[in-house]
Amino acid sequence: RHGGSALAVQPFLERRALVTRRLVEMEGEVDFLRDRIAQYLSRIGQRRMVAGDVEEAFQLMYAAAELEQIADIVTTAISPRAANWLIAGWHFSAAGDAELREMHARVLKQLARAITLLRERRPEQAERMRKKYKKYRNMEMDYMRAHFQRMRSAVPETLATTEYHQDLMEQLMRIASHATNVARIMLSVRAAAESDQA
Numbered sequence: 732r733h734g735g736s737a738l739a740v741q742p743f744l745e746r747r748a749l750v751t752r753r754l755v756e757m758e759g760e761v762d763f764l765r766d767r768i769a770q771y772l773s774r775i776g777q778r779r780m781v782a783g784d785v786e787e788a789f790q791l792m793y794a795a796a797e798l799e800q801i802a803d804i805v806t807t808a809i810s811p812r813a814a815n816w817l818i819a820g821w822h823f824s825a826a827g828d829a830e831l832r833e834m835h836a837r838v839l840k841q842l843a844r845a846i847t848l849l850r851e852r853r854p855e856q857a858e859r860m861r862k863k864y865k866k867y868r869n870m871e872m873d874y875m876r877a878h879f880q881r882m883r884s885a886v887p888e889t890l891a892t893t894e895y896h897q898d899l900m901e902q903l904m905r906i907a908s909h910a911t912n913v914a915r916i917m918l919s920v921r922a923a924a925e926s927d928q929a
Contacts, residue, residue, distance in 0.1 A: 740835055742813035743899060744828065762799065787852075793916045794849055797909045801842070804909075808902050816895060824881060824888035827896050830874040834900060837867050838907045845913040857914035864911040871904050 823831065841863060848856050878896055881889040889896070 740809065740831070740899065740903075742817050743823075743895070744832055744835070762802070790916055791849070794845070794913045797845075797912045800909045801906050804902055804905055808905075809899070812895065812898065821892050821895070822888055823892050823896060824886050826881060827878060827889060827892065830877065831896065831899055831903075834867070834870065834874065834903050837863075837870070838903045838910070841867070841907045842910045845910040848913055848917065852917070854917060857917040860911055860914035861918065864907055867904065867907055871900055874900060 822828070841860060844856065844860050844863070848860065875897070878889065878893070882893060
């Protein structure tokens, strides 16, 4: 599902034509899959299940909801702003563009890790994701501080695009947080199980 996250920033970073129709289609696909997963999990939840299967079913339902939240961010927070961006013909400063590209690449990696985690279900992967998210949070703060310094220096592109830069950085971190929640739920279930065994 990280294809939508990749498409959504193309108008800002690549100045490609808005891909709204495809993004709406992709969100519809995610909504459909989320609903089908919920129906499936509800059906198997009515059967006798061992504790491990119950937890796995819950984690899948939780992960589906997190991925759907990412789809909503793409279609309701990022995509609509892209149209105004293209009409205005703005450009980020070279430094601002580089920061957003780097953060976008990191967020896509985190999203890919979440998908892999759902498939492989390895706790050490979940812990790695949690640590990566903390690193990305620190990166975001560094980038926002650098952005502020460019504002103080009256860099023309920065002054013209500051609202977009800050909003995109915030939305990318929201996506990273939802992706990381897939790891967090696995770690919390593991911690609870270890506590019960102690």
